[in-house]
Amino acid sequence: MLAKEFLGQQTVESIYMDHHRWLKTWLRGKLGCSEQAADLAQDTFLRMMHGKRNVHTLEQPRAYLTQIAKHLLIDHWRRQEVERAWQETLAVTPQSFVASPEERSLILEALIRIDQLLDRLKPKVREAFLLSQLDGLGYREIGERLGVGERMVKKYMAQAMLACLINEGK
Incomplete structure (x- = not known):
């Protein structure tokens, strides 16, 4: 030392x-x-x-x-x-x-932030969020895919949306 x-x-x-x-x-x-x-x-x-x-x-x-x-x-x-x-x-x-190069840079930074946000979510919360936002599935279909009830899907979505709102402030 x-x-x-x-x-x-x-x-x-x-x-x-x-x-x-x-x-x-x-x-x-x-x-x-x-x-x-x-x-x-x-x-x-x-x-x-x-x-x-x-x-x-x-x-x-x-x-x-x-x-x-x-x-x-x-x-x-x-x-x-x-x-x-x-x-x-x-x-x-x-x-x-x-x-444009500037727009590309902004899009890339947004994609990286989204990736980081999704990575911080619990796996079922992330999957429910992606099934809803990317696949357009309703809560009932998401629940069937994840093996949970609609109430739990609502809870997952609330957690995901809260994470998005918190991240928006950063």
Whole structure:
């Protein structure tokens, strides 16, 4: 550990100095790209600094950094999946319907937010919401598919709508 640590306490600077290179190497192994690894390493330290845990008393900083980095990796890979699906959609879209680069960017960001929102829902809530919104099914049909009553479907839909409303404020 660095001399900046005082009575067992670590500073953000000392954790960065001691573990940044290791974290970047670990991320490069997961991503196969030095630039993306450097970006995610920086994001990991930013999250650590703005997190709820007191970094001064971390006993295992690498374990904590790994935990944060894994969440960022999952977000990164999910974003790549959404971007890939969006690019595939654009590739088959007629030229007359093609959006401007600014509109494409806004649509992609909206798709990523929707994906994140859906991922936070419980599986049956998510499925009920998607069956309603994408397939246009009524509560009775949704209940039959999910093996629950209409009352439970209403509860699922209320949870999904609340999540949408809460997310709208962010």
